[in-house]
Amino acid sequence: MKKDEVRVCILRVGGTNCDAETKRAFSDLGVNAEIVHFNQLLKKRNLFDYHGLVFPGGFSYGDYVRAGVIWAKSVAAKIGADLEKFVEKERPILGICNGFQVLIEAGLLPAFDGVSEYPEAALAPNIPPGYNCRWVYLKRENNGKCVFTRNMPKNRVIKIPVAHSEGRFLFPKEKENEYLKRLCDNDQVVFQYCHSDGTLAVGEYPANPNGAFNDIAGICNPQGTVFGLMPHPERAFYGWQLPDWTKKGTVPAFGDGKLIFESVVEYITKKF
Amino acid sequence: MKFNVKIEVMLKPGHSDPEGETTARALRELNYPIESVSVSKVYMVVLEAGSKAEAEKMADGMCRRLLANPTKDDYRFEIRETR
Numbered sequence: 001m002k003k004d005e006v007r008v009c010i011l012r013v014g015g016t017n018c019d020a021e022t023k024r025a026f027s028d029l030g031v032n033a034e035i036v037h038f039n040q041l042l043k044k045r046n047l048f049d050y051h052g053l054v055f056p057g058g059f060s061y062g063d064y065v066r067a068g069v070i071w072a073k074s075v076a077a078k079i080g081a082d083l084e085k086f087v088e089k090e091r092p093i094l095g096i097c098n099g100f101q102v103l104i105e106a107g108l109l110p111a112f113d114g115v116s117e118y119p120e121a122a123l124a125p126n127i128p129p130g131y132n133c134r135w136v137y138l139k140r141e142n143n144g145k146c147v148f149t150r151n152m153p154k155n156r157v158i159k160i161p162v163a164h165s166e167g168r169f170l171f172p173k174e175k176e177n178e179y180l181k182r183l184c185d186n187d188q189v190v191f192q193y194c195h196s197d198g199t200l201a202v203g204e205y206p207a208n209p210n211g212a213f214n215d216i217a218g219i220c221n222p223q224g225t226v227f228g229l230m231p232h233p234e235r236a237f238y239g240w241q242l243p244d245w246t247k248k249g250t251v252p253a254f255g256d257g258k259l260i261f262e263s264v265v266e267y268i269t270k271k272f
Numbered sequence: 273m274k275f276n277v278k279i280e281v282m283l284k285p286g287h288s289d290p291e292g293e294t295t296a297r298a299l300r301e302l303n304y305p306i307e308s309v310s311v312s313k314v315y316m317v318v319l320e321a322g323s324k325a326e327a328e329k330m331a332d333g334m335c336r337r338l339l340a341n342p343t344k345d346d347y348r349f350e351i352r353e354t355r
Contacts, residue, residue, distance in 0.1 A: 065338065066341060070338075073338050118336060119343055120343070121343055122341045122343035124344055125291060126290065127288055129290035
């Protein structure tokens with residue numbers, strides 16, 4: 001498939017944000033990206049008209065009950081079966097920040113044995129508490145399964161901002177070790193929080209900005225086609241979005257976030 | 273029949289409660305002898321059901337399907353028939 005034939009759907013509802021930045025990132029890579037309200041998708045669009053789907057960041061439905069859960073359950077109730085087919089067809093789904101929370105609450109991640117009826121993980125309130133908006137370093141841990149990171153070498157350190165108050169990835173206490181082993185065995189750990197030299201944060205704030213278990217910042221499903229992460233790659237797509245370019249004299253053309261978008265676009269063009 | 277359902281969702285034992293810890297600190301600053309604070313959410317639900325047993329089943333379903341994340345949350349509920 002040629003790039004200009006690729007169609008990506010960026011879903012939005014009340015409270016989502018950065019849908020425009022995400023659209024611009026995809027559009028600048030030469031693919032067709034469309035911002036579609038969830039109700040518009042239900043009434044006037046077909047999910048299978050798109051080769052990729054994005055749940056953007058924000059505070060969907062005010063983050064009431066728990067961050068992302070209202071939208072997650074609405075999605076599961078209204079298009080759950082279609083989404084499962086979408087995943088089976090290995091069409092990629094990206095969840096950024098609130099979108100990651102949606103994917104976890106909807107059981108689309110980690111989805112050890114397929115889409116789960118109840119969440120197998122949680123993105124709990126940050127430790128230290130409160131909203132945290134800062135640039136963090138991420139280490140690419142995935143061995144190649146995740147279709148969103150194939151354009152960056154393993155152990156590559158990238159710089160991307162986080163902006164959330166509920167991003168502490170955790171598993172049920174009684175299953176922590178079992179689930180972590182499954183995550184690692186399945187090559188589902190995609191990014192871990194680290195220091196600028198690539199050494200893992202080991203829970204240390206602010207390198208790990210939320211107290212996430214095992215420094216987990218992003219995971220994929222066992223097929224590598226559904227990917228969620230707390231940091232915002234669309235806020236690090238262009239060089240002028242970076243925090244320190246004015247000190248460097250020249251503006252880099254792009255930031256590290258571009259690698260994620262490039263990877264998935266390349267996957268789609270080769271796969272379909 | 274109409275029922276009032278009081279649903280409480282709280283963290284499972286052993287899970288960190290940053291909101292509770294921050295609240296405890298603030299209360300200590302106001303000179304209260306606080307040992308600990310834990311935060312839970314309470315939902316007051318009014319629903320129609322054929323019997324109390326049916327209302328209980330619904331309340332349990334609501335908790336498992338939306339209100340609680342089994343990774344970190346426990347829940348309990350009280351049901352009272354109303355008019």
